[in-house]
Amino acid sequence: MKSLARLLLATTFLCTAFVPHFAHAEKTPELDFAKESLFSAKNITYDKEDQTVEATGEVEVVQGDRVLKADKIIYDIPGDTIRAEGNVVLLEPTGDVVFAEEMELQNELKIGAIRDIRILFSDQSRLAAHEAIKMDENRTIMTKAVFSTCRLCEKDPERPVLWQVKAEEVEHDRAEQSVTYKNAVFEFFGVPVMYTPYFSHPDPTVDRESGFLSPKVYDSSILGYGLKLPYYIVISEDKDMTITPNITTKEGVQLAAQYRQAVSNGRFKFDGSATYVDERNNQNVTTGDKEFQSHIRGDGQFQIDDTWLWGFDVFRTSNDTYLDKYDISDDDTLTSRAYLQGQRGRNFxxxxxxxxxxxxxxDVSSETPFVPAWWDYSYVGEPNDFGGRASVNMDTLLIYREDSQDTNRLSLSGGYHIPYTTSNGQVLSFxxxxxxxxxxxxNILADPSDPSSGTGQNAFSARAVPSVSVEWKYPFVRQAGSVRQVVEPIVEGVWSDVIGDEDTPNEDSLSFEFDDTNLFGSNRFAGLDEVEKGARLNYGINMGVYGESGGYTTLLVGQSIHSDKNTSFPDGTGLEDQFSDFVTRLEIRPASYLQFINRTRINHDKLxxxxxxLDMKxxxxKNYFDLxxxxxxxxPNGLTQDTREEVYVEGKVEIAEFWSAYGNYRRNLAGTGNSVDGRIGIEYLDECFGFSLELKKSFTRDRDLEPDTTIGFNIRLLPFN
Known part of the structure; x- marks a missing residue:
């Protein structure tokens, strides 16, 4: 602290240079205005006999990255000690703020003793103690200490906080980034609930630290009483793992784990679980045997160079109902993928x-497709002087099945696009x-809808698909005050045909939906295998109202007319007749807190x-409702092709400060109707504590999986989890 001593003496000298009794001083101490030290105060006096400097009135000392403020500071030069008194505040380099009535510090404010200390950490958590000793710049030992992340009640500061930890001794080690307690007692609302001789947690500068995460207690009609107790492990700066034992009274113990890692050129993660339980048949009756049930899921992506990257997604399970049973996923089909992707300029x-x-x-596993290779390449050329541009696409697909049809496909296409805008604003594209x-x-199928109808026959087939389309748009725009109105009629003429074999395999065009997204286009079938043939006219009108603040309302209405009565589209799609159904899309977004989208298809005969x-948010x-x-x-894409009608609602409401209620519900309205699933819960979350109580219900039965009711309870003590 010699640089600070010199600064104090130099400041004292400058402040008193014109006072008579200092004008004849024998010798002034050496002046050294160290760059890392600053000092200010209203009054400064120097006692030559006691070798002390006393500063009063808004005293501020800056020593390196530390700042000390107080009503009064006395610097003992021989002892190289600063004693600060009255409203003492010490700002540490980490952002922590130390408050006290009295401090005695040495070694550039790094060591010393503090009475009635209070610390406000950088994450707004608080620690108070009767006294503290700063052993060095990193270690502070406090006695009779209290720690909490809860804020004091503004109306009643003397009221006990929601939770706090009291300890005989607390050590804060900034080098180890830890806060350690000895003989600690946890209190809730001032009532002791748990004692531990030793307790430790990371200090606020730590982003990740190994330890237990928030536990979850639940009661399930399928699994019985259960406890999930996740433990988080920091392996290194670039990797971590979470291990979660799931202990149940009916199904024993399930062990789950998640692993994450970042590497120099990407990242990847995996999660999985396993359990050893009684085997059950489709009627949910135990067979007397035991079996392993498990799942694995992961994804990753890695950059090779500026052009190429590769990645993977994997998701598999050992049993069809395992994911639903343990609330891991409600997917009906799991997809695993590995890929190599490149993009350079206009090449992809x-x-x-x-x-x-x-x-x-x-589902029959032997009839489920496996795709060992699917290569897709596309190129879009630079526009020429007329704005036209060429494009090239290539597609190669290999599909293999164990007991059904295998398909190999090679597709190559070239196209040309010409846009044109007239002087009066009409937009044309060819x-x-x-x-x-x-x-x-x-092994060609005798019936394409029956995967088990393989004939054992093999065959080549080839075809050419020419296509031509012309589209016309004429947007009319009108400004009315702060609102802009747009009316845009659209007409598109399309012709395409198949030259060659028409009876080709259909792998990627099995599902179809006619709506506003594919009203315009040369081929409304998904994928490449099915082709929309003949001439047709697609027309519609797009209208919109746009406000200056960003809100808008748009409406699209359109229809398609086919030149042939036989359009080759299946019944129920809306395109099976020469005149298609009408499709509409209404979107209303007047502000960020309201969104309404309604898509309809209206029968052209009966209207x-x-x-x-319908989707409304x-x-x-904090407060929302989704419908x-x-x-x-x-x-036409369902198993029975029957009527489908379903409603889903979800919402959350803040019922009081820190309190909220939430829930969702799904119901099948077709036929006599039935509930599918639902959830309702209540949650409390403030800056230091959180818990939730949730009731979840599944109403469906799936082989060995019965309808399930689960009540779950989750608790969090911040910042511990």
């Missing part, structure tokens, strides 16, 4: 391999393309609703 290429696992009762497809199928999708993150509704008069 991706090579993928896929594996699927179906989890419904109708597109033409020619695609060639080559197929080789093994009845054939399809209706109202509110903010989803879907109605399909005929579901």
């Amino acid at each position: 290429s991706v090579l993928s391999a896929y594996s699927f696992q179906g989890l419904t009762e109708a 597109d033409t393309s020619l695609r060639g497809d080559l197929y080789y199928a093994r 009845s609703i054939a399809r209706n999708e 109202v509110g903010t993150s 989803g509704y879907v109605y399909l008069r005929d579901d």
Whole structure:
């Protein structure tokens, strides 16, 4: 602290240079204005006999990265000690603020003793103690200490905080980034609830620290009483792991784990679980045997260079109902993928391999496709002087099945696009393309809808698909005050055909939906295998109202007319007749807290609703209500193709400060109707404590999985978890 001593003496000298009794001093101490030290005060006096400097009135000392403020500071030069008194505040380099009535510090404010200390950490947590000793710049030992992350009640500061830890001794080690307690007692609302001779947690400068996370206690009609106790492990700066034993009274112990790692060129993570339980048949009756049930899931992505990257997604389970049983996932099909992807300029290429696992009762593993290779390449050329540009696409697909049809496909297409805008604002675009497809199928199906109808026959097939389209738009815009109105009629003429084999395998065009997203386009089938043939006219009108603040309302209405009565589209799609159904999309977003989207398909003959999708979101993150509704008069993509009608609601409301209630519910409205699943809960979360109580109900039965009711309880003490 010699540099500080010199600064204090130099400041004293400058402040008193014109006072008579200092004008004849024998010798002034050496002046050294150290760059890392600053000092200010209203009054400064120097006692030559006692060799002390006394500063009073808004005293501030800056020593390196530390700042000391007090009403009064006395510096003992021979002892190289600063004693600060009255409203003492010490700001540490970490952002922690130390308050006290009295401090005695040495060695550039790094060591010393403090009475009635209070510390405000950088994360707003607090620690108070009767006295403290700063052993060095990193270690502070406090006696009779209290720690909490809870703020004091503004109306009644003397009221006990929600929780706190009291200890005979607390050591804060900044080098180890830890706070350690000896003989600690946890109190809730001032009532002692637990004693421990030793307790430790990371200090606020730590982003990650090994330790137990928030436990979860639950009661499930399938699993019985359960306890999840996750333990988080920091392996190194670039990797960590969480291990979660799930202890249940009916199904024993399930062990789950998650591993995450970042590498120099990417990142990856895996999670998985396993358990050893009684084997059950589809009627949920035990067979007398035991079996392992498990799952694994992971993903990763890695950059090779500026052009190429590769990655993977994997998801598999040992049993069809295992994921639902342990509330891991409600997916009906699990997809695993590995891929190599590159993009340079206007060139894009991706090579993928896929594996699927179906989890419904109708899925047969030997008929599930495996895709060892799927390569897709696309190129879009630079626009020429007229704005036109060429494009090239190539697609290669290999599909293998153990007991059903295998398909190999090679597709190559080229196209040309010309946009044009007239002087009065009409927008025209001309597109033409020619695609060639080559197929080789093994074990061809006698009935494409029956995967088990393989004939054992193999065959090549080839075709060419020419396509031409012209689109016209004429947007009319009007400004009315702060509102901009847009009316845009759209007309598109399309012709495409198949030259060659028309009976080709269909792998990627099995599902179809006609809505506003594919009203315009040269081929409304998904994928490449099915082709929309013949001439058709697509037309519609797009209207919108846009406000200056960003809110808007838009409406699209359109229809398609086919030149042929036989359009080749399946019944129930809305395109099976020469005149298609009408499709609409209404979107209302007047502000950030309100969103309404309604998509409909209206039967062109009876003007009845054939399809209706509604999605509404109202509110903010604290208070919101979501409503989803879907109605399909005929579901061509479903197993039974029957009517589908379903409603889903979800909401959250802040019922008081820190308190909120939430829930969701899904119900099938088709037929006699039935509930699918639901959840309701209440949550408390403030700056230091959180808990939730939740009731979850599943109403469906799936083979060995009965309808389930689960009550769960979760508690959090911040910042410990």
